[in-house]
Amino acid sequence: MPETLFEKVWKRHVVTTTDEATLLYVDRHLIHEVTSPQAFEGLRLAGRKVRRRDLTFATLDHNVPTENQLDIREPMSRRQVETLRANCREFDVTLYDMQSGNQGIVHVIGPELGLTLPGTTIVCGDSHTSTHGAFGALAFGIGTSEVEHVLATQTLWQGRQPHSLGIEVTGTLPAGLEPKDIILAVIRAIGTGGATGHVIEYYGPAITALTMEGRMTVCNMSIEAGARAGLIGPDDTTIQYITKGNRPFAPKGKALEAALNDWKTLRTDDPSAFDRHISIDASTLAPQVTWGTNPAMTVDVTGQVPDPDHVPFASREDARRALDYMGLTPGTPMTEIPVDIVFIGSCTNGRIEDLRTAAKVFQGRKVAAGVRALIVPGSEQVRDQAESEGLDRIFSEAGAEWRQAGCSMCLAMNPDKLTPGQRSASTSNRNFEGRQGPGGRTHLVSPAMAAAAAVTGHFTDVRHLLK
Numbered sequence: 001m002p003e004t005l006f007e008k009v010w011k012r013h014v015v016t017t018t019d020e021a022t023l024l025y026v027d028r029h030l031i032h033e034v035t036s037p038q039a040f041e042g043l044r045l046a047g048r049k050v051r052r053r054d055l056t057f058a059t060l061d062h063n064v065p066t067e068n069q070l071d072i073r074e075p076m077s078r079r080q081v082e083t084l085r086a087n088c089r090e091f092d093v094t095l096y097d098m099q100s101g102n103q104g105i106v107h108v109i110g111p112e113l114g115l116t117l118p119g120t121t122i123v124c125g126d127s128h129t130s131t132h133g134a135f136g137a138l139a140f141g142i143g144t145s146e147v148e149h150v151l152a153t154q155t156l157w158q159g160r161q162p163h164s165l166g167i168e169v170t171g172t173l174p175a176g177l178e179p180k181d182i183i184l185a186v187i188r189a190i191g192t193g194g195a196t197g198h199v200i201e202y203y204g205p206a207i208t209a210l211t212m213e214g215r216m217t218v219c220n221m222s223i224e225a226g227a228r229a230g231l232i233g234p235d236d237t238t239i240q241y242i243t244k245g246n247r248p249f250a251p252k253g254k255a256l257e258a259a260l261n262d263w264k265t266l267r268t269d270d271p272s273a274f275d276r277h278i279s280i281d282a283s284t285l286a287p288q289v290t291w292g293t294n295p296a297m298t299v300d301v302t303g304q305v306p307d308p309d310h311v312p313f314a315s316r317e318d319a320r321r322a323l324d325y326m327g328l329t330p331g332t333p334m335t336e337i338p339v340d341i342v343f344i345g346s347c348t349n350g351r352i353e354d355l356r357t358a359a360k361v362f363q364g365r366k367v368a369a370g371v372r373a374l375i376v377p378g379s380e381q382v383r384d385q386a387e388s389e390g391l392d393r394i395f396s397e398a399g400a401e402w403r404q405a406g407c408s409m410c411l412a413m414n415p416d417k418l419t420p421g422q423r424s425a426s427t428s429n430r431n432f433e434g435r436q437g438p439g440g441r442t443h444l445v446s447p448a449m450a451a452a453a454a455v456t457g458h459f460t461d462v463r464h465l466l467k
């Protein structure tokens with residue numbers, strides 16, 4: 001029987017099974033300040049220790065102010081940050097604190113440090129843990145009580161084994177399009193519930209052609225299609241990323257040789273092994289822009305705000321409500337919608353490649369009058385790399401704000417927020433009501449498209465700026 005990559009990784013980590021559940025071993029446990037306080041408190045009350053401190057890594061991301069990290073004014077934020085610091089001290093867990101050189105969004109720093117490896121299980125109290133699947137890891141988000149269970153036992157109870165969904169992406173991504181356009185097009189095609197109960201595996205020539213950064217963007221948003229996780233089989237691109245960078249936790253020497261032999265076996269034997277399967281052709285895609293309040297409410301930038309009677313996966317009422325919240329009129333060309341704020345960052349698109357792509361569009365241009373553009377590196381390493389390449393100067397000369405590392409305007413948990421009615425072009429992954437601040441209106445786009453909106457003041461087909 002042919003097996004999928006997901007099944008292979010799952011099987012390797014089964015500790016025990018009952019009629020309804022499976023206990024999985026966890027190779028890496030990543031932690032941030034939002035979902036860990038009660039978990040540590042639970043350990044404390046039970047008088048337990050962290051079972052595998054060597055497999056547990058923490059960072060600060062959601063609450064971090066990105067203008068000046070050291071100036072945390074919101075009391076709630078300050079408390080969460082200080083609590084994580086105190087918990088890491090008490091339980092002797094490694095914390096990548098602000099200004100350590102390795103702080104950043106948890107899903108950006110895991111791969112950077114070589115913590116994210118093929119064939120491993122990775123969990124974090126955060127839904128976008130699926131990002132790490134780009135390396136052929138089985139990575140998923142867990143709840144706070146599960147965080148406590150993993151801290152105490154290094155294992156996790158799972159219900160029934162998820163089904164597998166193969167998403168083949170054929171063809172070549174046209175110039176000016178980005179991995180973000182692939183994943184938005186996938187969610188647009190299958191809906192926000194399209195992968196519920198499944199682990200997605202992305203494959204095919206358009207996926208193989210992606211860099212690790214691009215693969216992470218795609219896997220990151222698996223969760224927005226309802227999937228439990230998303231992954232991509234490891235190949236030479238994966239191995240280059242792991243072995244060529246300065247990645248302290250990546251295997252070296254003999255351990256690396258053994259790992260490389262093992263990673264070769266980490267692939268789906270045959271697409272017939274998937275429970276379900278779909279295919280999309282990357283060469284037919286145009287840049288994608290969301291118009292509504294979930295990531296499936298997406299159109300081509302060359303298109304128009306849709307008629308609420310003809311919105312796939314949404315009732316007329318839901319589509320009307322979304323249009324109303326977004327302050328949009330059906331039939332308006334997407335390129336006539338002005339933006340107030342541009343946010344380039346997040347665990348979806350806050351990596352070095354994303355900043356390079358954005359910089360190409362900003363180079364020699366200015367942020368349009370009345371628009372504010374925030375460029376927020378996903379980690380301190382990304383920030384340092386971008387500065388060493390002079391990208392920060394390109395952004396500053398264009399009139400954009402160059403910030404410090406954190407989740408920033410992806411969600412309204414730190415000072416970077418939209419005010420009511422403000423409209424953003426955002427490279428993040430969620431656009432529900434209030435996500436970037438109460439009353440804020442979010443349009444999800446790629447970094448190139450976000451930069452194009454910044455310099456023109458409205459959504460613009462970035463392909464015209466790159467000619």
Ligand SMILES: CC(C)[C@H](C(=O)O)[C@@H](O)C(=O)O
Nearest residue numbers: 034035062125126127128411
């Ligand atoms: C705060 C955290 C629990 C949350 C998540 O799990 O995804 C956040 O990262 C998000 O993106 O909404």
Ligand code: SF4
Nearest residue numbers: 128346347407410411
């Ligand atoms: S960048 Fe956004 S999606 Fe990613 S972990 Fe932070 S808040 Fe969640």
